[in-house]
Amino acid sequence: MNTIRIRFRFFSVLDERLLRPFPGATARNIRIGLLRAMGASIGHRVYIGQGTRVINPKGLVVEDDVTVTRDCVLDARGGLLLKQFVLMGFETIVITHTHRADRFGIPIQNQGMFEKSIIIGERVWLGTRCIVLPGATISADCIIGSGSVVTKPLDDMAVYAGAPARRIGSRTGATTTP
Amino acid sequence: MNTIRIRFRFFSVLDERLLRPFPGATARNIRIGLLRAMGASIGHRVYIGQGTRVINPKGLVVEDDVTVTRDCVLDARGGLLLKQFVLMGFETIVITHTHRADRFGIPIQNQGMFEKSIIIGERVWLGTRCIVLPGATISADCIIGSGSVVTKPLDDMAVYAGAPARRIGSRTGATTTP
Amino acid sequence: MNTIRIRFRFFSVLDERLLRPFPGATARNIRIGLLRAMGASIGHRVYIGQGTRVINPKGLVVEDDVTVTRDCVLDARGGLLLKQFVLMGFETIVITHTHRADRFGIPIQNQGMFEKSIIIGERVWLGTRCIVLPGATISADCIIGSGSVVTKPLDDMAVYAGAPARRIGSRTGATTTP
Numbered sequence: 097m098n099t100i101r102i103r104f105r106f107f108s109v110l111d112e113r114l115l116r117p118f119p120g121a122t123a124r125n126i127r128i129g130l131l132r133a134m135g136a137s138i139g140h141r142v143y144i145g146q147g148t149r150v151i152n153p154k155g156l157v158v159e160d161d162v163t164v165t166r167d168c169v170l171d172a173r174g175g176l177l178l179k180q181f182v183l184m185g186f187e188t189i190v191i192t193h194t195h196r197a198d199r200f201g202i203p204i205q206n207q208g209m210f211e212k213s214i215i216i217g218e219r220v221w222l223g224t225r226c227i228v229l230p231g232a233t234i235s236a237d238c239i240i241g242s243g244s245v246v247t248k249p250l251d252d253m254a255v256y257a258g259a260p261a262r263r264i265g266s267r268t269g270a271t272t273t274p
Numbered sequence: 275m276n277t278i279r280i281r282f283r284f285f286s287v288l289d290e291r292l293l294r295p296f297p298g299a300t301a302r303n304i305r306i307g308l309l310r311a312m313g314a315s316i317g318h319r320v321y322i323g324q325g326t327r328v329i330n331p332k333g334l335v336v337e338d339d340v341t342v343t344r345d346c347v348l349d350a351r352g353g354l355l356l357k358q359f360v361l362m363g364f365e366t367i368v369i370t371h372t373h374r375a376d377r378f379g380i381p382i383q384n385q386g387m388f389e390k391s392i393i394i395g396e397r398v399w400l401g402t403r404c405i406v407l408p409g410a411t412i413s414a415d416c417i418i419g420s421g422s423v424v425t426k427p428l429d430d431m432a433v434y435a436g437a438p439a440r441r442i443g444s445r446t447g448a449t450t451t452p
Numbered sequence: 453m454n455t456i457r458i459r460f461r462f463f464s465v466l467d468e469r470l471l472r473p474f475p476g477a478t479a480r481n482i483r484i485g486l487l488r489a490m491g492a493s494i495g496h497r498v499y500i501g502q503g504t505r506v507i508n509p510k511g512l513v514v515e516d517d518v519t520v521t522r523d524c525v526l527d528a529r530g531g532l533l534l535k536q537f538v539l540m541g542f543e544t545i546v547i548t549h550t551h552r553a554d555r556f557g558i559p560i561q562n563q564g565m566f567e568k569s570i571i572i573g574e575r576v577w578l579g580t581r582c583i584v585l586p587g588a589t590i591s592a593d594c595i596i597g598s599g600s601v602v603t604k605p606l607d608d609m610a611v612y613a614g615a616p617a618r619r620i621g622s623r624t625g626a627t628t629t630p
Contacts, residue, residue: 402547
């Protein structure tokens with residue numbers, strides 16, 4: 097655990113300060129190389145934008161052709177799989193590790209943590225500034241509108257929006273715009 | 275297109291790194307001067323806060339007396355007009371360019387992009403950390419509560435809030451607080 | 453007023469640039485020391501994460517054992533009290549000072565500001581990226597889901613979520629996960 101934290105920390109610092117002098121494409125290559133060196137499994141033609149923070153790269157699997165834009169947070173402590181062609185808008189946060197809160201009257205800080213993995217299916221589009229909470233796996237071809245908070249698994253191929261995210265339309269038919 | 279990207283990128287870098295050594299007022303003047311040099315039309319007594327990112331300044335028109343606070347994103351690729359006395363809270367994002375998503379089973383990355391301009395009317399107050407999506411023009415004197423996601427045009431002079439933003443009150447009567 | 457602004461500004465700069473070369477724990481100690489020097493009252497075993505911005509530290513009272521994670525905004529211009537064991541997720545914003553908007557047809561910028569203090573009760577857990585608006589005091593043991601916008605006082609010990617935040621469950625019973 098300690099090792100993981102130190103490793104992540106190291107990456108975080110590199111990403112925000114040491115990579116900035118490099119031109120964009122070079123910085124992206126270094127970023128992906130570092131993530132792989134730290135244990136992440138990252139496919140071909142993957143784009144990870146500047147400012148994106150990865151917590152515990154060892155738990156991260158990114159398939160081919162995934163696009164993660166800038167300033168996202170990928171918390172892979174509980175395991176995070178981004179399947180082929182996932183597209184993540186900027187400032188989106190995916191969390192797989194959080195506090196327990198079963199008991200009241202007891203500080204949250206003293207209740208321990210839990211982890212729940214997340215799988216984001218093929219061709220899912222998460223809009224700008226979404227939040228995906230532990231265990232909220234998203235099935236293939238879903239579209240999640242900008243600013244949504246995904247709190248539980250989304251099983252149907254559909255369009256979701258809101259906080260918490262609710263189904264607002266199907267993928268068959270009119271144009272949908274997150 | 276390529277030129278626009280390079281220009282924006284250049285601005286982005288200047289804004290975040292080169293302007294920081296300057297005191298606030300000087301940095302703001304340089305920022306506005308750079309935006310004008312890059313093609314934006316910016317009126318008198320305009321305030322643009324630190325950390326604000328402008329995508330395609332050529333498409334941006336800002337009238338007099340507009341206040342854009344810090345850490346906003348103004349995406350002017352599809353055309354963005356901020357009318358007189360617009361007030362934008364910090365971390366607000368306005369997007370005029372995004373992905374098509376008409377066809378399912380096909381990666382969003384392969385469906386192309388579209389643009390839709392946005393006009394934000396006179397004296398509109400957008401609270402902190404709002405998101406305004408392509409085409410979501412806002413009429414004069416609207417107030418948009420903090421954390422709202424504006425997904426379609428708002429035609430009435432009213433108070434809106436939520437994700438997606440819904441009318442929650444009129445501008446005539448009690449004090450409203452985004 | 454001027455003094456306060458200058459002081460805050462000084463802190464802001466220190467936080468973002470001068471503290472970065474220091475290792476995490478040292479930076480945290482310096483940050484808390486600076487906040488105290490600027491007039492904040494901060495208890496024992498308090499954690500304030502990197503990138504957190506404090507507006508008017510003079511108005512801030514933080515009791516023992518509080519955790520404020522990274523990249524939060526604490527606006528203490530109207531007075532802000534975080535009681536023991538408050539836990540604040542990253543990118544959460546608490547605002548106690550904002551614009552008046554009573555009169556329409558008049559620019560918000562010309563209507564003046566108002567302040568309303570906020571008290572966040574013992575053991576409250578605010579999830580990631582929440583917004584708490586002026587006067588929206590939160591009673592002890594509440595849990596506020598990630599991405600919520602708290603617009604008015606929350607008086608019951610309960611679980612709240614959404615924008616604006618609504619009661620979605622009690623603290624007695626099943627596990628709750630912001």
